[in-house]
């Protein structure tokens with residue numbers, strides 16, 4: 111469980127994180143979304159005690175990071191997948207991490223197996239693909255078998271196979287009951303993985319909602335219809351229970367689909383000049399939601 115309350119970070123004039131309050135519950139994948147510069151990494155760094163908040167608190171399992179007795183057993187993080195020394199093998203990198211954090215050596219093999227790197231364990235990280243580096247970063251985050259995982263842009267730059275793997279892997283971690291917070295600047299990337307969305311813009315919380323509710327609210331299909339008798343059609347559609355707005359000579363209809371609009375018009379002999387529907391993508395909804403932020407202007 112992650113609890114963030116009134117979290118704020120200023121760098122001189124820049125308010126990187128602005129009074130954020132949210133919870134991330136156990137057993138879910140929660141997407142932490144925002145455009146580049148929205149304040150995601152700064153929030154994650156404060157959760158990990160790498161940056162000091164100007165105000166507010168960030169707690170993991172009820173405690174600030176600095177108060178965790180054995181941090182790697184409480185929270186695992188992937189902040190930068192190039193963190194492993196290139197001349198080390200994957201196994202040696204993890205052994206070193208385990209030893210320096212008093213974690214049992216047998217975890218090294220377990221996490222290498224978990225992320226599918228067993229056969230590459232003896233190879234130097236220098237020769238790893240980006241996807242393999244991401245897996246190694248996730249292996250390192252899992253070394254202490256922590257209940258909470260913070261992953262900063264874990265699918266950034268991965269190919270289709272890598273993205274598919276990481277989606278299934280993150281879902282599996284949540285199914286185990288872990289708290290998984292995944293940052294991304296691309297809505298489409300997380301739509302198939304996340305249960306819950308936290309959207310930030312200019313350091314502020316813009317949405318805190320289950321993914322299905324976000325989909326229903328922001329990507330509902332809208333019907334656009336044009337006729338020489340707009341007032342009459344509008345009245346008929348309102349009577350049929352639809353919501354109707356005017357849009358540059360056409361009507362925009364919500365709450366019923368295009369086939370229904372066509373049937374109402376036909377039944378009452380209203381000739382149509384144009385009829386279509388425009389479903390918005392999640393990415394459109396995300397861009398619209400974050401359009402008024404400083405990142406959008408940058």
Ligand SMILES: Nc1ncnc2c1ncn2[C@@H]1O[C@H](COP(=O)(O)OP(=O)(O)OP(=O)(O)O)[C@@H](O)[C@H]1O
Pocket residue numbers: 121124125126127144145146147148149150151152153295
């Ligand atoms: N150490 C710093 N000093 C000054 N300004 C900073 C510092 N770190 C971040 N910022 C500023 O704070 C804001 C938020 O940055 P942050 O890196 O948290 O955003 P982000 O959402 O993680 O973006 P990205 O997707 O690009 O990683 C930006 O305007 C950034 O320029």
